[in-house]
Amino acid sequence: MTDSTIAGAAPGTVHHGTVLPEWIDNNGHMNVAYYLMAFDKALDDLTDAIGLTRAYRAAHHSGIFVVETHLTYGRELLEGEGYxxxxxxxxxxxxxxHLFARMCRAGDGVQSATCEMMILHMDMQARRSAPFPAPILARLIELEQAAPGEVPPEAGRKIGLGQRRVC
Structure with a gap:
């Protein structure tokens, strides 16, 4: 992904970060757990941009729960690299x-990871799923309609070994 492919992206749909020293694992690259944390920060940016801010959630006793996440990894990220x-x-x-996020190295645009999430809007008092408020739903529909054509090939993937057995 290059800057030109995200130019004109809706506010809150692009998150920037840098790999911190404490995120590095024994292999000398970004640890798996921090990829998910970075994607979670991007989700925070998106929810703020659509109006589902911390203040809104507190005032309306609402929130979101991520109920399923799929991560894929491409190229490693090293300490100090931007993404x-x-x-x-x-x-x-x-x-x-249903969200899909793509993480790319800032320096060359090479894909490092992807994250697919299924999220539920929640009534936090009842602790049950609830409809999105109309203005937030409208903004999400607008973002869905503005998304580029085809579904990314990483979306909807499953994990498994197939029928192969090792004895």
Missing amino acids: RIATRVLGIDGKRL
């Missing part, structure tokens, strides 16, 4: 949000 995460809405219904 950017572009997030797009793949689908939205009354209560559910």
Whole structure:
């Protein structure tokens, strides 16, 4: 991904960060747990951009729960490297949000990882799923319609070994 592919991206759909020293594992690259944390920070940016801010959630007793996450890894990230995460809405219904995010090295745009998430909007008092508020739903639909054409090849993947057995 280059800057030109994210130019004009909706506010809150692109997150920037840098790999911190404490994120480095025994292999000398970014540890798996910090990839998810970086994607979570990108999700925070997106929720703020659509109006689902911390203040809104507190005032309306609402929130979101991530109920499923799929991560894929491409090229490693090293200490001090910058990255950017572009997030797009793949689908939205009354209560559910399907997101896909792509992390690329800032220096050369090479894909480092992807993250696919299924999210539920929640009534935090009842601790049950609830419909998105109309203005937030409208903004998410707008983001879905603005997303570029095809579904990314990493989206919807499953993990497994198939029928192969080792005895």
